Amino acid sequence: MSDPATTTPRAARPAAHASRRPLAAAALAELQARFGPQCSVARAVREHHGRDESPLDVPPPDAVVYAHSHEDVVDAVRIAARHGVPLIPFGAGSSLEGHVLAVDGGMSLDLTRLDRVLRIEPEDLTATVQAGVSRLALNDALRGSGLFFPIDPGADATLGGMCATGASGTNAVRYGTMRENVLALTAVTAAGETIHTGTRARKSSAGYDLTRLLVGSEGTLAVITEVTLRLHPLPEAMSAALCHFPDVAAAVRTASLVIQSGIPIARCELLDALAVRAVNRHSHLALRESPLLLMEFHGSAAAVREQAESVQAIATEEGGGGFEWAVHPEERTRLWQARHMAYFAMLQLRPGSRSVTTDVCVPISRLAECIERTREDLDASSLETAIIGHVGDGNFHVLILVDPDDAAERARAEAANDRLTERALALGGTCTGEHGIGLHKMRFLARERDPATLAVMRALKRALDPGNILNPGKILPPPAGDV
Amino acid sequence: MSDPATTTPRAARPAAHASRRPLAAAALAELQARFGPQCSVARAVREHHGRDESPLDVPPPDAVVYAHSHEDVVDAVRIAARHGVPLIPFGAGSSLEGHVLAVDGGMSLDLTRLDRVLRIEPEDLTATVQAGVSRLALNDALRGSGLFFPIDPGADATLGGMCATGASGTNAVRYGTMRENVLALTAVTAAGETIHTGTRARKSSAGYDLTRLLVGSEGTLAVITEVTLRLHPLPEAMSAALCHFPDVAAAVRTASLVIQSGIPIARCELLDALAVRAVNRHSHLALRESPLLLMEFHGSAAAVREQAESVQAIATEEGGGGFEWAVHPEERTRLWQARHMAYFAMLQLRPGSRSVTTDVCVPISRLAECIERTREDLDASSLETAIIGHVGDGNFHVLILVDPDDAAERARAEAANDRLTERALALGGTCTGEHGIGLHKMRFLARERDPATLAVMRALKRALDPGNILNPGKILPPPAGDV
Numbered sequence: 001m002s003d004p005a006t007t008t009p010r011a012a013r014p015a016a017h018a019s020r021r022p023l024a025a026a027a028l029a030e031l032q033a034r035f036g037p038q039c040s041v042a043r044a045v046r047e048h049h050g051r052d053e054s055p056l057d058v059p060p061p062d063a064v065v066y067a068h069s070h071e072d073v074v075d076a077v078r079i080a081a082r083h084g085v086p087l088i089p090f091g092a093g094s095s096l097e098g099h100v101l102a103v104d105g106g107m108s109l110d111l112t113r114l115d116r117v118l119r120i121e122p123e124d125l126t127a128t129v130q131a132g133v134s135r136l137a138l139n140d141a142l143r144g145s146g147l148f149f150p151i152d153p154g155a156d157a158t159l160g161g162m163c164a165t166g167a168s169g170t171n172a173v174r175y176g177t178m179r180e181n182v183l184a185l186t187a188v189t190a191a192g193e194t195i196h197t198g199t200r201a202r203k204s205s206a207g208y209d210l211t212r213l214l215v216g217s218e219g220t221l222a223v224i225t226e227v228t229l230r231l232h233p234l235p236e237a238m239s240a241a242l243c244h245f246p247d248v249a250a251a252v253r254t255a256s257l258v259i260q261s262g263i264p265i266a267r268c269e270l271l272d273a274l275a276v277r278a279v280n281r282h283s284h285l286a287l288r289e290s291p292l293l294l295m296e297f298h299g300s301a302a303a304v305r306e307q308a309e310s311v312q313a314i315a316t317e318e319g320g321g322g323f324e325w326a327v328h329p330e331e332r333t334r335l336w337q338a339r340h341m342a343y344f345a346m347l348q349l350r351p352g353s354r355s356v357t358t359d360v361c362v363p364i365s366r367l368a369e370c371i372e373r374t375r376e377d378l379d380a381s382s383l384e385t386a387i388i389g390h391v392g393d394g395n396f397h398v399l400i401l402v403d404p405d406d407a408a409e410r411a412r413a414e415a416a417n418d419r420l421t422e423r424a425l426a427l428g429g430t431c432t433g434e435h436g437i438g439l440h441k442m443r444f445l446a447r448e449r450d451p452a453t454l455a456v457m458r459a460l461k462r463a464l465d466p467g468n469i470l471n472p473g474k475i476l477p478p479p480a481g482d483v
Numbered sequence: 484m485s486d487p488a489t490t491t492p493r494a495a496r497p498a499a500h501a502s503r504r505p506l507a508a509a510a511l512a513e514l515q516a517r518f519g520p521q522c523s524v525a526r527a528v529r530e531h532h533g534r535d536e537s538p539l540d541v542p543p544p545d546a547v548v549y550a551h552s553h554e555d556v557v558d559a560v561r562i563a564a565r566h567g568v569p570l571i572p573f574g575a576g577s578s579l580e581g582h583v584l585a586v587d588g589g590m591s592l593d594l595t596r597l598d599r600v601l602r603i604e605p606e607d608l609t610a611t612v613q614a615g616v617s618r619l620a621l622n623d624a625l626r627g628s629g630l631f632f633p634i635d636p637g638a639d640a641t642l643g644g645m646c647a648t649g650a651s652g653t654n655a656v657r658y659g660t661m662r663e664n665v666l667a668l669t670a671v672t673a674a675g676e677t678i679h680t681g682t683r684a685r686k687s688s689a690g691y692d693l694t695r696l697l698v699g700s701e702g703t704l705a706v707i708t709e710v711t712l713r714l715h716p717l718p719e720a721m722s723a724a725l726c727h728f729p730d731v732a733a734a735v736r737t738a739s740l741v742i743q744s745g746i747p748i749a750r751c752e753l754l755d756a757l758a759v760r761a762v763n764r765h766s767h768l769a770l771r772e773s774p775l776l777l778m779e780f781h782g783s784a785a786a787v788r789e790q791a792e793s794v795q796a797i798a799t800e801e802g803g804g805g806f807e808w809a810v811h812p813e814e815r816t817r818l819w820q821a822r823h824m825a826y827f828a829m830l831q832l833r834p835g836s837r838s839v840t841t842d843v844c845v846p847i848s849r850l851a852e853c854i855e856r857t858r859e860d861l862d863a864s865s866l867e868t869a870i871i872g873h874v875g876d877g878n879f880h881v882l883i884l885v886d887p888d889d890a891a892e893r894a895r896a897e898a899a900n901d902r903l904t905e906r907a908l909a910l911g912g913t914c915t916g917e918h919g920i921g922l923h924k925m926r927f928l929a930r931e932r933d934p935a936t937l938a939v940m941r942a943l944k945r946a947l948d949p950g951n952i953l954n955p956g957k958i959l960p961p962p963a964g965d966v
Contacts, residue, residue, distance in 0.1 A: 123743060123848035166688040177686050179695065180663055193935040201844040202876045203660050204913035205649040205699055207920055207928050207958055208940045212662070212695030216688055233745030260606060262716030264747075303786050361684040365606035393685045430687035437690055445690050452676040456947065457691045463946030464939065475690055 019473070022105040023062035027083035031065060031107065034075055038066045049090050049108035054098035054440050055356055055410075061088060061102035066110045070186065070194070070225045076109050077223060078192035080469050088471050089219040091132060091161030094153075096357055097438030099165060099218050103473040111160055114225060117141045126183060126200050128228045131160025138229075147231040150175040153434065154343075160224045165436040166216030170339070173259070173392030174266040174298065175232060177434070179215050186226035187214055190465035200228060213460070218436055219471040221464045235298035238266070239308055240332040243315045244322040248272055248291045248375060248387065252368040254311075254318045255293060255391040259364055261314070263307050267296035268392035269339050272375070275346065275386040275399075279338045282345030287338060288322055293391070294339050296332070339388075346386050346399050353384075353401040356413045360424035361395040361433025370427050371396060374420055381416050383409070395433035421447065442477040455479075502956070505588045506545035510566035514548060514590065517558055521549045532573050532591035537581040537923050538839055538893075544571060544585035549593045553669065553677070553708045559592050560706060561675035563952050571954050572702040574615060574644030577636075579840055580921030582648060582701050586956040594643055597708060600624045609666060609683050611711045614643025621712075630714040633658040636917065637826075643707045648919040649699030653822070656742070656875030657749040657781065658715060660917070662698050669709035670697055673948035683711055696943070701919055702954040704947045718781035721749070722791055723815040726798045727805040731755055731774045731858060731870065735851040737794075737801045738776060738874040742847055744797070746790050750779035751875035752822050755858070758829065758869040758882075762821045765828030770821060771805055776874070777822050779815070822871075829869055829882050836867075836884040839896045843907035844878040844916025853910050854879060857903055864899050866892070878916035904930065925960040938962075 023031075031039045040046070041063050050060025067073045080087040086106025093100060102108060114130035117138060121127070122145045129138055134156045138149050151162060153169040161167075163185065168177035175181065184198030197210035214222055245251040248270070255268050270293055271279070277289045293315070297307040312323060326332045346355055362370045371387060378385040378398070389396025398420060400413040421431045421444045431437075431444035446454065458476055461468075506514075514522045523529070524546050533543025550556045563570040569589025576583060585591060597613035600621060604610070605628045612621055617639045621632050634645060636652040644650075646668065651660035658664065667681030680693035697705055728734040731753070738751050753776055754762070760772045776798070780790045795806060809815045829838055845853045854870060861868040861881070872879025881903060883896040904914045904927045914920075914927035929937065941959055944951075 121846065121848065123739065124846040125743065126846065166692070168686055168688075172686065176663070179692065180659070189935070189939060193938070194933075195936040195939055196933060197936065199844075199911060199913045199931070200846040201878075201912040201916065202847065203651055203655065203844055203878060203916050205651075205915045205917050205919040206913045206924075206931055207699075207937075208704075208943055209649070209662065209695050209699050210936065210939060212692050213943075216690075216692050221691075233743065235745065256606065260608065260716065262718065299786075300789055302789055303782075306783055306785055361682075361686055363604065363607040363609065363683040364685065365604065395684075395686060428682060429684045430682045430689045432688045433684065433686050434688050436688040441689075448682070448689055450677075450679060452672070453678040453680065453693065454690075455676070456672060456678055456693060459946045460691055460696075460943065463942045 020105045021084060021086055023085055023107060024083060027079060027085050028063060030079050031063060034079065035065050035072070038068065038072070040064045049100070049110065050102055052093050052095045052098060052100045054096055054101070054438065056098040056101055056439055058101040058103050061108040062105055063107045064110055065107055066113050068113045073109065073188045073223050073225050074192050074194060076107070077188050077190065080107065081190060081192055081467060084467055085469060086472050087469055089164065089223050091158035092134065092155060094155035094157050095161070095165060095438060096435045097440040099436060099438035099474060101439055103439060109223065112158060118226065120145065121200070122147055124200060125231045126228055127231055128226060129159055130226055131224050132158050134158050135162065142231065146234050148234050149229055150232055151178055151181055159227050159229065163215050163224050163227055164217065164219050166434070168434040170267045170269055170390060172390060173268055174264055179212055181230045182211055182215055182227060183230055184228035185211055185214055185224050187222035187224045189222050190467060190470050195222065198228065216436065218438065218474055220461060220474055221470065223470065237299060237301040237304040238332065239297050239304050240326045240335045241295045241308060241311070242324040242335050243293050243320040244288050245291045245293065246319045249368045249372050250318045250320065251291045251293050252371055252391055254315045254320060256364045256367060257314045258311055259392055261310065263310050264299070265295055265307065265311065265392055266298040267294070269294040270387065270389045270391040270396065271338060271342060272387040275342050275388050276338065278345035278349050278386065279341050282348050283337060283341050285338065294335060342386070342388055343399065346401065350384060350401050352403065354404050356400040356402055356417065357397060358417050358420060359395060359397045359433050359435045360420060360429055360431060361393065362424050362427045362429030364394045366427040366429070367391060367394045370423055370429070373423060374398065377419055378416060381412055383412060383416060393433065394429070437475045439474055442475065445475065446477040503588045504567060504569055506568055506590060507566060510562060510568050511546060513562050514546060517562065518548055518555070521551065521555070523547045532583070532593065533585055535576050535578045535581060535583045537579055537584070537921065539581040539584055539922055541584040541586050544591040545588055546590045547593055548590055549596050551596045556592065556671045556706050556708050557675050557677060559590070560671050560673065563590065564673060564675055564950060567950055568952060569955050570952055572647065572706045574641030575617065575638060577638035577640050578644070578648060578921060579918045580923040582919060582921035582957060584922055586922060592706065595641060601709065603628065604683070605630055607683060608714045609711055610714055611709060612642055613709055614707050615641050617641050618645065625714065629717050631717050632712055633715055634661055634664055642710050642712065646698050646707050646710055647700065647702050649917070651917040653750045653752055653873060655873060656751055657747055662695055664713045665694055665698055665710060666713055667711035668694055668697055668707055670705035670707045672705050673950060673953050678705065681711065699919065701921065701957055703944060703957055704953065706953065720782060720784040720787040721815065722780050722787050723809045723818045724778045724791060724794070725807045725818050726776050726803040727771050728774045728776065729802045732851045732855050733801045733803065734774045734776050735854055735874055737798045737803060739847045739850060740797045741794055742875055744793065746793050747782070748778055748790065748794065748875055749781040750777070752777040753870065753872045753874040753879065754821060754825060755870040758825050758871050759821065761828035761832045761869065762824050765831050766820060766824050768821065777818060825869070825871055826882065829884065833867060833884050835886065837887050839883040839885055839900065840880060841900050841903060842878060842880045842916050842918045843903060843912055843914060844876060845907050845910045845912030847877045849910040849912070850874060850877045853906055853912070856906060857881065860902055861899060864895055866895060866899060876916065877912070920958045922957055925958065928958065929960040
């Protein structure tokens with residue numbers, strides 16, 4: 001859910017982490033000597049690397065280095081280490097929580113030129129790519145192989161970035177998240193050493209699981225340069241279905257029952273009424289403006305038919321109706337258009353607005369309650385909001401439209417975000433199902449995890465990055481507690 | 484594959500780690516004052532906790548403490564920390580590579596009394612158990628819920644131990660390993676602090692993935708006391724099939740093609756001819772003594788039928804025949820008896836023998852080659868061996884029968900183990916798919932991972948256990964390199 005369009009209003013960054021370490025002249029000289037034109041201090045370049053899709057406003061990095069090779073990454077990290085300069089890995093810039101902002105200054109290390117698909121081994125269902133390859137580029141390279149890489153966070157993010165944030169998205173309910181689909185990584189430590197985690201074997205119990213430690217570490221423990229991924233056979237058949245419900249609770253109950261029944265649904269997305277209205281206006285559609293589930297089924301032709309029938313029976317019991325089915329690719333695309341356009345469409349509901357975009361994830365039995373109470377809260381707040389979710393996983397997003405020049409409205413949006421997080425945590429959930437912590441959710445991580453657990457995370461950071469040069473000021477709130 | 488029957492010959496432990504820290508009188512007095520009869524120094528008790536199913540012979544721990552509660556674990560760890568005494572978490576004692584041996588002395592902390600199933604949340608498909616609950620006890624508790632916990636390493640291991648070793652087994656090809664099925668952990672750090680990792684939500688991107696760091700850490704980073712697991716709906720239908728092949732290569736090619744076709748097979752086990760012969764003699768069966776695949780299919784009745792038909796078509800192409808099918812539970816049990824009895828049966832082939840049991844995992848396209856070359860090597864070694872494997876994952880085991888009193892034969896078995904590992908690594912695999920490193924495979928980990936990657940693992944260990952009290956001398960070979 002990191003569509004580039006979900007930009008959000010700029011707000012002052014939390015002050016607690018201010019420990020700016022600007023790039024000293026000596027460090028810059030060394031970077032320029034080593035990297036020549038691959039190192040830029042141009043304002044436009046720095047500003048491009050000084051923002052993501054978060055609502056935070058932070059000065060840009062002092063320099064940007066474009067890595068063209070693993071060795072470039074090694075040398076950039078070594079220069080950063082020698083001079084104690086922050087280094088922030090940068091991919092597509094599509095993160096939503098301030099992951100790539102140069103909060104302490106320093107250099108942004110752009111990895112998008114590491115864009116080679118290194119190996120595809122169809123018989124092993126694996127591919128190895130450089131970190132800057134995007135998920136769509138990988139799927140292009142897989143065309144004709146009968147295989148695909150399913151993880152789809154919305155944006156055409158880089159696979160290195162998707163590892164770093166532990167991305168997931170619409171297909172995760174069936175295929176898992178990045179955690180379940182990364183087999184091995186090559187990365188550069190804060191000391192500039194190259195490490196290799198995992199192998200191409202489907203499983204391993206050989207020592208500490210460094211692969212899973214780096215997945216979700218948001219560039220704070222090492223810089224990922226190569227990724228070995230699990231691929232999946234393209235299903236023999238796919239079908240999509242759209243189903244309307246009288247209310248959000250009925251739609252969510254349907255999703256829960258589908259999961260509890262063990263039906264291997266491939267996608268199960270909720271759009272609430274406002275999101276449907278936005279899509280109708282944006283794409284000149286005439287969908288009924290009630291909550292809907294968009295679903296997809298993968299498997300053999302018979303299995304897909306059977307799954308679809310089972311789900312239709314459950315949905316009908318819950319008051320679902322107005323089914324539309326699609327088997328052919330163009331028909332499926334038409335149905336999914338509603339989902340894909342939701343972010344763009346929301347912004348157009350109110351010209352000039354931005355969207356504060358957040359996510360939580362709760363145990364599936366608490367999802368209906370969490371969404372209903374969130375809907376009541378949002379309605380009472382008089383904010384313009386939509387709820388969209390990967391409800392098969394218990395994961396949903398709230399989009400809150402705000403006027404970027406209206407500080408009071410922005411504050412109300414942040415307050416609603418706070419209440420949403422408290423609600424999710426109280427229901428046994430997490431403050432982020434897939435967006436990550438970055439800068440913006442550090443205060444939420446401090447509520448989700450007790451001090452002893454945060455202390456362990458800090459110990460890991462200190463052990464692997466004693467100079468605090470790798471993406472400093474992210475994930476871990478200062479030991480005092482709430483940021 | 485940690486059946487209690489796969490005992491192996493005792494051999495001298497590697498000397499490189501000798502840094503014995505016996506329990507000082509003051510520490511023992513403190514343990515006895517705190518734990519009373521829960522603390523034992525009886526020889527029989529210590530010896531029971533001084534061995535697992537590995538071939539290594541190590542003096543027993545100096546004391547055994549039985550934890551009855553999380554608080555007992557906290558206090559035991561604090562006493563160990565205060566006195567700098569090694570503490571080794573102990574569950575079922577079914578590990579195969581020396582994980583629980585008191586190589587540096589100290590206390591064994593028996594967790595089997597932490598045996599309460601704390602919560603089952605059927606709607607969320609989750610359960611939370613104390614670390615000492617065994618997998619069969621959990622499945623007993625789940626009876627009638629329509630759910631089950633699929634991970635099955637053979638032995639009735641404790642779930643805490645299965646987390647610690649990153650266990651998997653026959654069902655992993657469909658349901659994943661412990662890594663994919665643990666949502667959250669409660670654990671005690673080396674400082675005696677309680678940490679909580681993960682939540683009951685199906686996914687999270689909230690900070691470093693401490694859950695996955697502890698899974699597979701073999702008790703060296705923290706002591707796991709509670710485990711929250713993903714459960715799975717019992718499939719509507721199950722069927723099992725047995726199929727004979729002219730040679731191991733044809734059986735392995737069949738397994739590879741099934742995986743590459745995306746057929747969601749639930750189990751896919753290879754027994755080679757010697758294993759079948761052993762089973763025939765042990766269980767008075769009359770199976771054809773040729774390599775066979777034992778398979779299981781889970782899903783709706785129609786899906787199971789369809790999967791079975793697809794697999795039969797592939798197997799027939801590869802020369803497979805003599806199919807036997809089983810749908811009813813008793814029939815399935817009869818077919819699986821061959822698999823379940825293989826270890827016992829192997830030992831009975833040669834009375835008085837022990838089995839050296841090892842495992843590797845390779846990319847699926849290299850599995851046939853790896854197994855064929857291993858079979859040639861073993862045949863040339865004149866050792867009595869069987870190959871049994873979770874071939875759908877590229878994971879297989881070699882059982883080598885040895886006379887425990889024949890040092891030369893034991894040495895030949897170890898040499899074959901070395902060559903097997905080198906072969907698996909050269910083919911892009913790992914030195915252990917599921918048994919873990921423990922004490923016995925440290926020299927293999929040093930070959931699989933480069934020094935920089937091992938240094939990162941050591942840095943994690945130092946960060947979380949600076950006093951080196953938690954299961955010391957395991958996983959990480961001394962920095963010099965090969966043990």
